[in-house]
Amino acid sequence: MKSPVYIKIVEDIRNKVNNGELKPGDDLPSEASLCKEYATSRMTVRKGLAILSNNGYIYSIPGKGYFVDKPEYNKYTLYYDEMNNLINNVDNAKLLAVDIIKPDEGLINSLQISKNKKLIMIRRLFYTDGEPMAYDMKYLLYEKGMPIVEKEIEHATFPEMISKRTSLYGSKKELVIYAKAPEERTKKLLNISDDLALLIVEQKLYDNKDRPIGLGTTYFRGDYIKLQGFSE
Amino acid sequence: MKSPVYIKIVEDIRNKVNNGELKPGDDLPSEASLCKEYATSRMTVRKGLAILSNNGYIYSIPGKGYFVDKPEYNKYTLYYDEMNNLINNVDNAKLLAVDIIKPDEGLINSLQISKNKKLIMIRRLFYTDGEPMAYDMKYLLYEKGMPIVEKEIEHATFPEMISKRTSLYGSKKELVIYAKAPEERTKKLLNISDDLALLIVEQKLYDNKDRPIGLGTTYFRGDYIKLQGFSE
DNA sequence: CAGTGGTCTAGACCACGGT
DNA sequence: CCGTGGTCTAGACCACTGT
Known part of the structure; x- marks a missing residue:
C-alpha cells in the first residue's frame, strides 16, 4: 500500500x-x-x-x-518468430536442403560481401497439422570449418541458428514485411492455388559491429498467419 | 571526452x-x-x-x-502510419463516404459495444502518383453532436482523427497484419487484377481506460507497400 | 547474523540558459 | 547574475536472502 x-x-x-x-x-x-x-x-x-x-x-x-513530450502515435512493438505466430504455430519442420553457394548480385549487395565469399543456403518447409504453411530460406555467411549440424538447424529460428556462434546481444535486426501472389514454384511447394496470397517476411541479422551476417526470407500462406503489433 | x-x-x-x-x-x-x-x-x-x-x-x-538477462531475440519496433510507408507515400486521399451505421456482429464483438450504439464509418482511397494504392476503412464510436469535419478526416491518420477528441497518451494500440487475395469489390476500387496480393493492416485504438474506441482496416496493394521493423 | 538491493537525505560542484 | 538540470558524495534505514 x-x-x-x-x-x-x-x-x-x-x-x-x-x-x-x-x-x-x-x-x-x-x-x-x-x-x-x-x-x-x-x-x-x-x-x-x-x-x-x-x-x-x-x-x-x-x-x-x-x-x-509529444506521444509517438506510430510506434508499435512486434514479436516475430517464424516458428510461432498468432493463429498457427509450426508443429513440424522439414529441412529441404543445405547448400554452400556463391552469392548472386542481390546477396552481395544485401550482405555487403565480396563475390568470392561463400554462403550457406538453408531451405525448409514449415507445417501445421500436416499442411505446409510456409517456405523458409536462409543465407548465412560461411566460415571455414563451420560445423553444420542438420538436426540443430531443422527446428531453429533464425536468431537461434546464429546465436550458436555469435552473441546476439546488442546486435541489430531488421524485418521487412509485404504481400505477394505466389509464383508457380511456391504454389507447388505449399500445395496452394491461385487465390491465396503470401505474407513474406524478410529478416536481416547483424553482428554487434553492425556487419550483416545473415538474411532470411519466409513465405507464409496468407490464410495461415497474422502478425500482431501493439503499443503501451 | x-x-x-x-x-x-x-x-x-x-x-x-x-x-x-x-x-x-x-x-x-x-x-x-x-x-x-x-x-x-x-x-x-x-x-x-x-x-x-x-x-x-x-x-x-x-x-x-x-x-x-536473456536477450529478446524476437522483439522488434515497427513504425506504422497508413499514410507514410517504406516504398510509397500517400500523396493524395479521397473521401469516399462518411456514414453513421449500426454495428454488425463482428463490430459489436471487436469494439465491445451494445448493438444500439452507433458508429461512424469512414471509407477512403489513398493514391500515389495518381494510382489508387490502398482502400481504407475506419469505424469510430459515435457520440451525440460529434462534429464531423470532412476536410479534417480526409488526410488524417487514424490516431490523428481520434486525438482530436481523446488524449492518446498512455492508450493502447494494436495492429494485426496479414495477406489476402483481393475480392471483386476491392479489385475494382484499386483497379488491379488477380495476380496482386493485398497487405491488410487492422488497427485498433483504445482510450486510456483500455476501452476500444476505434477500428481501422487498410487494404494496401502488395506491390506498393512494405512494412519495416527493427531492433536495437 | 551479514550481505544484498530499494529508498531517501542534505548537501556539493558543474555547465548551461536567460536576464 | 541566478535558476535550471547533470553529476556525485557519504552517509542512513528498510526489507529481503541465505547461512
Missing part, C-alpha cells in the same frame, strides 16, 4: 498528461519546486522524472527545464 | 555481455564491490546499473544481486 515517493510523482504527472491538464510542449515545475511540493529530496524527484523521461512522457533541456 | 562515471560502468558491463565474458544467468559484482572497483559512491553505481536494467541487459533480485 505504501508506495515510494517517486512513484507518486510519476503517477501524478502521468495523470496530468493523460487527462490533458498538461499538454505537449508545456513546461513542468522545476526540480526544486517539486522538492518542496512533495517535501522530498532532489534525488527522489529526479528519480521520478527519469522514469517519465524513459517512458517518453517528458524530456529535459539542461539549463531550461522539463517539458511534456 | 570526459564522460560520467556511470557511463563508464554501463559500457564496461555491456561490453562484457556482448563479447560473451558474461553470459545470461551470471551474477554481477555487488553494488558495494562496484563502488570500490570504480572508486565511486553507491548512487553512481546504481545509476549505471539502472540503465543496463532498462535496456534489458541485466535484472536485479532484492536480497540476492544483479544477474545477466
Whole structure:
C-alpha cells in the first residue's frame, strides 16, 4: 500500500498528461519546486522524472527545464518468430536442403560481401497439422570449418541458428514485411492455388559491429498467419 | 571526452555481455564491490546499473544481486502510419463516404459495444502518383453532436482523427497484419487484377481506460507497400 | 547474523540558459 | 547574475536472502 515517493510523482504527472491538464510542449515545475511540493529530496524527484523521461512522457533541456513530450502515435512493438505466430504455430519442420553457394548480385549487395565469399543456403518447409504453411530460406555467411549440424538447424529460428556462434546481444535486426501472389514454384511447394496470397517476411541479422551476417526470407500462406503489433 | 562515471560502468558491463565474458544467468559484482572497483559512491553505481536494467541487459533480485538477462531475440519496433510507408507515400486521399451505421456482429464483438450504439464509418482511397494504392476503412464510436469535419478526416491518420477528441497518451494500440487475395469489390476500387496480393493492416485504438474506441482496416496493394521493423 | 538491493537525505560542484 | 538540470558524495534505514 505504501508506495515510494517517486512513484507518486510519476503517477501524478502521468495523470496530468493523460487527462490533458498538461499538454505537449508545456513546461513542468522545476526540480526544486517539486522538492518542496512533495517535501522530498532532489534525488527522489529526479528519480521520478527519469522514469517519465524513459517512458517518453517528458524530456529535459539542461539549463531550461522539463517539458511534456509529444506521444509517438506510430510506434508499435512486434514479436516475430517464424516458428510461432498468432493463429498457427509450426508443429513440424522439414529441412529441404543445405547448400554452400556463391552469392548472386542481390546477396552481395544485401550482405555487403565480396563475390568470392561463400554462403550457406538453408531451405525448409514449415507445417501445421500436416499442411505446409510456409517456405523458409536462409543465407548465412560461411566460415571455414563451420560445423553444420542438420538436426540443430531443422527446428531453429533464425536468431537461434546464429546465436550458436555469435552473441546476439546488442546486435541489430531488421524485418521487412509485404504481400505477394505466389509464383508457380511456391504454389507447388505449399500445395496452394491461385487465390491465396503470401505474407513474406524478410529478416536481416547483424553482428554487434553492425556487419550483416545473415538474411532470411519466409513465405507464409496468407490464410495461415497474422502478425500482431501493439503499443503501451 | 570526459564522460560520467556511470557511463563508464554501463559500457564496461555491456561490453562484457556482448563479447560473451558474461553470459545470461551470471551474477554481477555487488553494488558495494562496484563502488570500490570504480572508486565511486553507491548512487553512481546504481545509476549505471539502472540503465543496463532498462535496456534489458541485466535484472536485479532484492536480497540476492544483479544477474545477466536473456536477450529478446524476437522483439522488434515497427513504425506504422497508413499514410507514410517504406516504398510509397500517400500523396493524395479521397473521401469516399462518411456514414453513421449500426454495428454488425463482428463490430459489436471487436469494439465491445451494445448493438444500439452507433458508429461512424469512414471509407477512403489513398493514391500515389495518381494510382489508387490502398482502400481504407475506419469505424469510430459515435457520440451525440460529434462534429464531423470532412476536410479534417480526409488526410488524417487514424490516431490523428481520434486525438482530436481523446488524449492518446498512455492508450493502447494494436495492429494485426496479414495477406489476402483481393475480392471483386476491392479489385475494382484499386483497379488491379488477380495476380496482386493485398497487405491488410487492422488497427485498433483504445482510450486510456483500455476501452476500444476505434477500428481501422487498410487494404494496401502488395506491390506498393512494405512494412519495416527493427531492433536495437 | 551479514550481505544484498530499494529508498531517501542534505548537501556539493558543474555547465548551461536567460536576464 | 541566478535558476535550471547533470553529476556525485557519504552517509542512513528498510526489507529481503541465505547461512
